[in-house]
Amino acid sequence: xxxxxxQARVIWAVVQKLDLSAFRGPIKARDGVCGRDATxxxxxxxxxxxxxxxxxxxxxxxxRLCLESKPYQWLCGGVSLNHHTLSDFRVGxxxxxxxxxxxxxASLVEQKLVNVSxxxxxxxxxRACAGAGSYRSEExxxxxxxxxxxxVAELSKLLEDPGKSAGLxxxxxxxxxxxxxxxxxxxxxxxxxxxxxxxKQQAAAKQAGNGEYGKxxxxxxxxxxxxxxxxxxxxxxxxxxxxxxxxxxxxxTQSRAIVGVxxxxxGSDKGLAEPMREQVQERSGLKVEEHLMDGGFxxxxxxxxxxxxxxxxxxxxxxxxxxxxxxxxxxxxxxDTDEQAKWRERMGTGPAQAIYKQRASTIETAxxxxxxxxxxxxxxxxxxxKVKCVALWSALAYxxxxxxxxxxx
Numbered sequence: 053x054x055x056x057x058x059q060a061r062v063i064w065a066v067v068q069k070l071d072l073s074a075f076r077g078p079i080k081a082r083d084g085v086c087g088r089d090a091t092x093x094x095x096x097x098x099x100x101x102x103x104x105x106x107x108x109x110x111x112x113x114x115x116r117l118c119l120e121s122k123p124y125q126w127l128c129g130g131v132s133l134n135h136h137t138l139s140d141f142r143v144g145x146x147x148x149x150x151x152x153x154x155x156x157x158a159s160l161v162e163q164k165l166v167n168v169s170x171x172x173x174x175x176x177x178x179r180a181c182a183g184a185g186s187y188r189s190e191e192x193x194x195x196x197x198x199x200x201x202x203x204v205a206e207l208s209k210l211l212e213d214p215g216k217s218a219g220l221x222x223x224x225x226x227x228x229x230x231x232x233x234x235x236x237x238x239x240x241x242x243x244x245x246x247x248x249x250x251x252k253q254q255a256a257a258k259q260a261g262n263g264e265y266g267k268x269x270x271x272x273x274x275x276x277x278x279x280x281x282x283x284x285x286x287x288x289x290x291x292x293x294x295x296x297x298x299x300x301x302x303x304x305t306q307s308r309a310i311v312g313v314x315x316x317x318x319g320s321d322k323g324l325a326e327p328m329r330e331q332v333q334e335r336s337g338l339k340v341e342e343h344l345m346d347g348g349f350x351x352x353x354x355x356x357x358x359x360x361x362x363x364x365x366x367x368x369x370x371x372x373x374x375x376x377x378x379x380x381x382x383x384x385x386x387x388d389t390d391e392q393a394k395w396r397e398r399m400g401t402g403p404a405q406a407i408y409k410q411r412a413s414t415i416e417t418a419x420x421x422x423x424x425x426x427x428x429x430x431x432x433x434x435x436x437x438k439v440k441c442v443a444l445w446s447a448l449a450y451x452x453x454x455x456x457x458x459x460x461x
Contacts, residue, residue, distance in 0.1 A: 053122045060102050060123040062456045067098045069459065070155060074148035091131060096141045097152075098127050104449030109427030109442070111139035142445065143438040153444050154335045156451055156459075157311055161336050165455055166309045168336045170407075172344035172415040173302040173312070173328050175321045176423065179430040180283035180439070182295040187275040187285070190246050196278065197239045204232045238434075242276040249274035280434040286319045297436065299428065299443050302328050305344065305414045309455065310447045311336060315440040321348040325365075326357065342366060344411040352392055359391040366408045369396055422446045 054060060075093035102123065103114050115135040117124040160166040188196065211217045211225045220228075253274050260266030277283045283295040298319065302312030312332040316324065329340050343358065344366045358365050369381040382400030384393035398404045422428040426446040431439050452459070 053126045058123065058126075059105060059453075059456075060098075060127055063102050063105070063452060064098050064127060066452055066456050066459050067094050067101070070097075070152065072097065072152075074151050075145055091133065091137060091141075093141075095127065095129075095131060096133075096138065099124065099133075099138070100142055100445055101449050101452060102127060104426050104445050105453050107425050107427050109432055111135040111142065114138050143433055143441045146437055146441050149441055149444050153313065153448055156448060157309070157335045158337065159459055160307070160309055160451070160455055161338060163458060165458055166304050166307045166311065166336065168304050168311055168332050168338045168340055170305045170342040170344070170410075171302050171311065171329070171332055171340055172305050172411040173300065173325060173349070174346065174411070174415040174419055175298045175300045175324065175348075176419045176428075177286050177288055177296040178299050178423070178428055179288075180277075180280055180295040180297050181431050181434050182277040182280040182283040184285070184294060186277045186279040186295075188242070188278055189273045189275050190243070193239060193243050193246070193276065193278070197236070197243060200232070200236045200239055204229075204236055207232050238281065239278055242278055242281040245276050245281045246274060249276065282317055282434070282436040282439070284317045284319060297431070297439055298324075300324055300328055301415060301418055301422070301447070302332050303414050303418050305410045307455075308414055308418065309451050310418055313440070313443050313447045315436055315443055317436065321345075322351050323354075325349045325351075326354055329358075329363065342407070344408060344415075346411065347371075352388075355395050356389055356391045359394075364398075365395065366399070366404060366411070367395075368399060368408065418450065421450060426450055 072093050075097070079090040079093075099114060099118070103109075103117070108114055108117065112135045114124070115133060115138055118128050118133055119125075157166065161168075207228060211220070211229065217225065253272070257266050257270045277295060280295070283297060285293050286296040286298070287293055288296060298316045298321070300312070300314040300316065300321075301310055303309060304311050312328050312335065314324070314328060314331065318324065325343060325345055329343055333340055340363055342364045347368050347370060350367050350370065355365055372378060372381055382396050384396055388396065399408070422443075426449055428443065428446050431442060433439060433442055
């Protein structure tokens with residue numbers, strides 16, 4: 053059906069070498085617990101990895117390809133699948149999937165294909181599965197929640213009445229109940245997020261002071277999406293504002309392997325460098341010595357923290373508004389600590405600037421690859437946990453696409 057050396061064969065061979073016990077645990081028979089019929093996780097993992105390499109991000113599309121496309125048919129080997137099974141598996145094993153990503157990184161490190169002594173990091177904002185018009189204030193959410201609960205109660209009475217629901221099948225009844233219940237759950241989740249948004253808004257207003265922007269923040273009311281409470285309105289690359297999430301990636305500059313993945317609702321990258329560095333070290337078991345990032349990550353206190361940990365940061369100083377003072381950004385300031393002064397002077401040197409140039413040629417290309425070819429242009433799932441699962445599938449596919457052949461040998 054497909055030639056030797058085909059990408060699907062490579063991915064299948066790699067999956068056979070991976071430890072999938074975390075995926076098989078819930079369906080395995082144990083002492084006192086019977087097992088259950090289930091599709092082999094190896095098949096489902098291989099299908100989603102191959103789909104991610106082809107930019108397929110829809111369970112319905114993948115289900116169709118399993119019937120019509122030879123590479124997918126070869127992977128299935130005669131096993132029939134529906135889109136519900138595929139969709140549930142894709143986002144239903146968050147912990148196991150995270151461990152699988154770590155396992156792949158560890159394998160690459162063991163074969164000396166990856167060395168994380170120097171990493172580069174960047175964040176990319178990806179469109180969330182929420183409409184711009186789905187945001188509601190606290191007052192409006194309260195009214196909608198009451199209406200949704202009343203609808204659930206009314207629907208239950210309707211479906212339990214044999215005379216009014218005689219023409220509905222059991223499947224249709226279950227679907228209507230599920231849709232009404234999920235709507236209530238989404239609104240309740242949105243209500244729970246409001247206190248957190250209020251605290252952040254008050255902190256931002258306090259930091260902004262009594263200026264025009266600060267007064268505007270104090271008067272405005274926080275709003276949450278009814279569709280996806282985790283989605284935040286962010287400024288996108290084209291300058292527009294849309295519901296999105298912030299996908300953080302870190303790559304090894306030598307091999308360009310993705311060695312760190314995280315998803316946040318923060319509209320800014322500030323404060324996200326240190327957690328990513330810790331994640332990379334935990335996954336690889338190696339020490340990060342140099343960390344490259346753009347100016348959006350700059351937090352002055354982290355320069356001292358990184359220096360204490362033996363990490364050199366390569367991040368450009370803030371560009372002054374006065375163009376005549378452009379060269380002064382590399383001169384130490386009176387408020388700088390010793391490490392901050394060394395950082396400014398270092399970033400003004402040719403060797404440091406040459407190292408920093410590697411950031412654009414590594415992490416930017418990985419970001420572009422995932423958004424253009426691995427299905428990260430827009431998420432079709434809701435909730436930060438499910439979104440991170442999709443990001444991990446894309447990162448796994450990227451690494452296997454570049455290193456799959458080496459992992460088989």
